[in-house]
Amino acid sequence: MRGRLRALVPYVMAAPGVAWLVLFFLVPILTLAQTSLSRGTFFTGFHFAWDWRNYLDALTTFDQQFIRSFEYAGMATLIALAVGYPLAYAIAFRGGRYKTLLLALVVLPFFTTYLIRTLAWMTILADEGPVVKALKVLHLLPADGRLLATTIAVVGGLTYNFLPFMVLPIYVALEKIEPELVDAARDLYASSFRAFRRVVLPLSMPGVFAGSLLTFIPAAGDFINAQLLGTSRQTMIGNVIQSQFLVLLDYPTAAALSFLLMAAILLAVFVYARLLGTEQLTG
Amino acid sequence: MGDDRRWSRVPARRLTRRQFLVGTGASLLVACARGIQPQGPTPTPTGPSPTPASPSPSPTLSDILNFANWPFYIDKKTLRDFRKQYGVNVNYIEEINDNVEYFAKIREPLSRRQSIERDIIVLTDWMASRLIKLGWLAELDKDNIPNWTNLVDTLENPSFDPGRRFSLPWQSGFTGIGYNPKLTGRKLTSVNDIFDPAFKGHVTMLTEMRDTLGLVLLGMGVAPEEATLEDAEAAVERIKEAVETGQIRRFTGNDYGPDLVRGDAWVSFAWSGDVVQLKQDNPDLEWLFPEEGFMFWSDNMLIPITAEHKFTAETFMNFVYDPKIAAQIAAFVQFVSPVEGVKEELTKIDPALAENPLIVPDPETLARAHIFRPLDPEEEQQFEQLFQSVVRA
Numbered sequence: 145m146r147g148r149l150r151a152l153v154p155y156v157m158a159a160p161g162v163a164w165l166v167l168f169f170l171v172p173i174l175t176l177a178q179t180s181l182s183r184g185t186f187f188t189g190f191h192f193a194w195d196w197r198n199y200l201d202a203l204t205t206f207d208q209q210f211i212r213s214f215e216y217a218g219m220a221t222l223i224a225l226a227v228g229y230p231l232a233y234a235i236a237f238r239g240g241r242y243k244t245l246l247l248a249l250v251v252l253p254f255f256t257t258y259l260i261r262t263l264a265w266m267t268i269l270a271d272e273g274p275v276v277k278a279l280k281v282l283h284l285l286p287a288d289g290r291l292l293a294t295t296i297a298v299v300g301g302l303t304y305n306f307l308p309f310m311v312l313p314i315y316v317a318l319e320k321i322e323p324e325l326v327d328a329a330r331d332l333y334a335s336s337f338r339a340f341r342r343v344v345l346p347l348s349m350p351g352v353f354a355g356s357l358l359t360f361i362p363a364a365g366d367f368i369n370a371q372l373l374g375t376s377r378q379t380m381i382g383n384v385i386q387s388q389f390l391v392l393l394d395y396p397t398a399a400a401l402s403f404l405l406m407a408a409i410l411l412a413v414f415v416y417a418r419l420l421g422t423e424q425l426t427g
Numbered sequence: 428m429g430d431d432r433r434w435s436r437v438p439a440r441r442l443t444r445r446q447f448l449v450g451t452g453a454s455l456l457v458a459c460a461r462g463i464q465p466q467g468p469t470p471t472p473t474g475p476s477p478t479p480a481s482p483s484p485s486p487t488l489s490d491i492l493n494f495a496n497w498p499f500y501i502d503k504k505t506l507r508d509f510r511k512q513y514g515v516n517v518n519y520i521e522e523i524n525d526n527v528e529y530f531a532k533i534r535e536p537l538s539r540r541q542s543i544e545r546d547i548i549v550l551t552d553w554m555a556s557r558l559i560k561l562g563w564l565a566e567l568d569k570d571n572i573p574n575w576t577n578l579v580d581t582l583e584n585p586s587f588d589p590g591r592r593f594s595l596p597w598q599s600g601f602t603g604i605g606y607n608p609k610l611t612g613r614k615l616t617s618v619n620d621i622f623d624p625a626f627k628g629h630v631t632m633l634t635e636m637r638d639t640l641g642l643v644l645l646g647m648g649v650a651p652e653e654a655t656l657e658d659a660e661a662a663v664e665r666i667k668e669a670v671e672t673g674q675i676r677r678f679t680g681n682d683y684g685p686d687l688v689r690g691d692a693w694v695s696f697a698w699s700g701d702v703v704q705l706k707q708d709n710p711d712l713e714w715l716f717p718e719e720g721f722m723f724w725s726d727n728m729l730i731p732i733t734a735e736h737k738f739t740a741e742t743f744m745n746f747v748y749d750p751k752i753a754a755q756i757a758a759f760v761q762f763v764s765p766v767e768g769v770k771e772e773l774t775k776i777d778p779a780l781a782e783n784p785l786i787v788p789d790p791e792t793l794a795r796a797h798i799f800r801p802l803d804p805e806e807e808q809q810f811e812q813l814f815q816s817v818v819r820a
Contacts, residue, residue, distance in 0.1 A: 266685065267689070272689060288627075290691075292691060293677055376819055379819035384819055387818070
């Protein structure tokens with residue numbers, strides 16, 4: 145009897161979590177699925193109709209924005225990795241007693257809200273602003289060139305806004321590496337580059353993997369950066385979902401687009417995990 | 428408070444107004460769409476339809492009035508005056524930034540006839556039209572709003588609410604062009620100046636369909652009052668070309684303001700009151716009433732069907748339709764007051780305001796103002812879909 149009760153303990157302990165997931169994940173997602181297969185208009189009402197054309201229409205109408213979202217998110221992830229890895233490395237191995245301070249500085253800007261941070265970039269990158277002027281003086285930007293309202297600004301904004309999600313996981317992975325392992329590699333006549341490539345880099349891959357996902361996934365669904373820093377030629381899928389939902393009140397298409405985005409991201413994650421080896425998923 | 432007021436108002440507008448746009452546009456009387464309300468669009472020219480609304484539950488004033496409005500759309504003195512006179516505390520909530528966003532917020536509760544804890548909300552014509560059509564608004568008891576007769580004649584019978592049974596205008600305004608002559612290097616006169624290749628990359632248009640399409644149509648010689656779907660397609664085609672050549676920098680809500688002030692935008696489709704205020708940040712900015720015409724819209728006070736304090740709301744509406752109070756508000760917000768007799772009262776406050784055609788438009792100006800044709804729901808969907816295809820190309 146006691147044994148059976150004891151067997152129930154894990155289930156009881158899991159119950160709050162399961163209830164939470166059912167209530168706030170499963171139910172909404174089923175509702176969304178239902179909406180995505182419905183037909184009708186806001187004013188005549190929507191009814192469930194197994195209408196798979198919503199998906200087909202959404203995919204064929206907005207294929208460009210889908211591709212663009214993944215390109216931008218991919219670029220932002222790569223740049224964040226290129227910037228974030230050395231930064232995390234420097235903090236982990238060279239930070240010394242300033243480690244905590246440096247980490248705090250990485251996170252500090254994110255105490256202001258997302259929107260304000262992005263708006264601030266509009267001022268920094270303004271046509272008459274210091275950055276554009278300096279680049280023009282250096283002839284890195286043509287005389288009629290600009291940064292704001294370009295792809296560069298949107299990708300830059302995405303990179304900036306999600307950078308901590310790249311830096312922190314990599315830092316944690318690097319921090320766990322025993323310095324003695326590197327010393328051992330050096331003792332065995334590995335160059336410092338070779339020691340990095342054969343020891344540090346592989347051990348930090350779980351951080352790279354987690355950081356890339358944490359950057360890529362929100363960046364692919366983002367709409368603020370494209371809206372504020374881009375033009376209508378930089379529209380991402382998030383902007384489309386927003387306008388389908390709020391402006392056009394076309395809930396089925398908006399829901400279908402959300403599912404397609406989810407599916408596309410899952411697929412991308414799957415491919416990525418395959419390429420990198422699934423063991424990285426768990427670290 | 429001179430400086431103080433300027434400080435507090437202008438920067439805030441930048442953030443907030445963005446949404447305004449949405450609303451604005453559309454608007455106007457036009458309304459949209461659905462102009463037809465369930466009870467039948469009797470366009471009786473003589474005003475107030477006599478259908479007595481269900482008597483307000485208690486014709487006594489409540490202690491509090493929940494009033495949701497757009498940011499920086501009232502002077503706080505008016506609220507204090509109302510409290511002094513009626514003993515009602517106005518819980519004034521600046522929560523409406525965008526017609527469509529606000530709609531998303533109130534949709535669920537109102538569709539189930541649940542309270543949204545608001546007694547007055549302010550939305551642009553086309554959105555007011557939508558709410559009327561959905562039956563989510565309480566009919567105004569005009570006996571409680573004797574001052575409503577001060578409403579200017581031109582706004583008395585909008586297609587979406589003939590006789591103003593459900594709505595009373597809060598403020599009106601124009602959609603035209605705001606620009607910086609120093610950057611453009613010349614005075615502008617026409618809507619079509621926005622397509623001048625010399626301004627490439629420094630032009631913004633509004634995300635509000637009726638505003639942007641309306642102005643572009645005017646530039647093509649088509650009256651927005653009569654625009655067909657083909658006209659709209661032609662206008663969208665024209666905008667699409669400008670997007671593809673990089674002429675248009677972006678589509679904005681209120682956020683064209685900072686773009687103009689910083690000099691990123693040289694020429695913008697803009698709302699009249701904004702430009703008056705933006706001049707305080709950048710005195711070079713100019714407002715243009717394009718020679719082909721311009722758009723006109725109103726934001727309307729509405730009482731949700733679930734309002735707890737309907738009588739108090741009506742009392743408040745009556746209060747702000749007193750020309751004295753209306754002038755006080757107009758002097759602050761600098762949009763067009765829908766109340767007759769405001770000009771005289773404004774003269775007492777500041778004669779310059781009374782002479783400003785952006786605040787007190789003369790009949791010639793009003794005669795050149797256009798309102799987008801009412802669209803039925805299917806048409807609205809078609810037009811909006813068409814327009815959205817260029818906004819998020």
